[in-house]
Amino acid sequence: METTPAGATHKNSYGDDIEAVVISERQIRDRTAELAAAVATRYPAAEDDLLLIGVLKGAMMFMTDFARALPIPCQMEFMAVSSYGSATSSSGVVRILKDLDRDIADRDVVIVEDIIDSGLTLSWLMKNLRTRHPRSLEVCTLLRKPDAVRNVVEVADVGFDIPNEFVVGYGLDYAERYRDLPYIGRLRRSVYQD
Numbered sequence: 001m002e003t004t005p006a007g008a009t010h011k012n013s014y015g016d017d018i019e020a021v022v023i024s025e026r027q028i029r030d031r032t033a034e035l036a037a038a039v040a041t042r043y044p045a046a047e048d049d050l051l052l053i054g055v056l057k058g059a060m061m062f063m064t065d066f067a068r069a070l071p072i073p074c075q076m077e078f079m080a081v082s083s084y085g086s087a088t089s090s091s092g093v094v095r096i097l098k099d100l101d102r103d104i105a106d107r108d109v110v111i112v113e114d115i116i117d118s119g120l121t122l123s124w125l126m127k128n129l130r131t132r133h134p135r136s137l138e139v140c141t142l143l144r145k146p147d148a149v150r151n152v153v154e155v156a157d158v159g160f161d162i163p164n165e166f167v168v169g170y171g172l173d174y175a176e177r178y179r180d181l182p183y184i185g186r187l188r189r190s191v192y193q194d
């Protein structure tokens with residue numbers, strides 16, 4: 001993984017809040033293409049377009065890049081859920097802020113996530129979506145942290161396994177900031193600890 005200090009060329013008003021680049025723009029782009037190709041091979045003769053469900057807000061950047069890289073037709077739906085608020089650890093309570101606009105019964109569905117950390121959001125979401133009877137349901141996540149194994153078993157595709165550090169950028173926030181960074185960076189501890 002790259003450890004280049006970030007902030008020199010992008011978003012200088014974030015100052016030195018970002019300690020290091022954990023995953024660069026180029027690594028994200030290359031891996032997204034690999035993930036999209038891998039997912040597409042599992043739906044060679046699908047009757048309907050694949051249905052991607054992006055989990056807002058964190059997955060917004062990955063969802064749009066992933067959909068563009070996917071070599072088969074797909075449709076996009078979004079759900080907004082939140083369990084972190086402005087904390088750096090999960091509250092454990094998942095709230096739906098925006099539900100799907102349509103029925104997913106009998107559809108091949110791929111949940112597109114930015115990160116699986118404790119795994120609580122995803123295990124809750126999988127249970128919730130299964131009650132709506134999709135034909136198939138799988139998960140593609142850009143990032144995964146080690147704690148995820150305690151709560152989630154069925155993840156089909158993972159972009160990067162990363163250490164247990166709080167990261168931001170490329171959709172991921174701390175207190176709603178840093179989502180606009182084009183790479184994943186490690187947030188300086190002094191930004192979120194006294």
Ligand SMILES: O=P(O)(O)OC[C@H]1O[C@H](OP(=O)(O)OP(=O)(O)O)[C@H](O)[C@@H]1O
Pocket residue numbers: 055056057058059081082083084085090113114115116117118119120121122172173
């Ligand atoms: O595996 P977990 O510990 O549950 O954490 C992962 C979830 O937490 C983040 O969402 P958050 O609740 O911060 O909402 P956001 O996407 O709007 O930032 C992230 O986007 C994932 O959805």
Ligand code: HPA
Pocket residue numbers: 084115117118165166167168172173174
């Ligand atoms: O490391 C993280 N960064 C930002 N949001 C998150 N949500 C879960 N883990 C993280």
Ligand SMILES: [Mg+2]
Pocket residue numbers: 058084085172173174
């Ligand atoms: Mg968040």
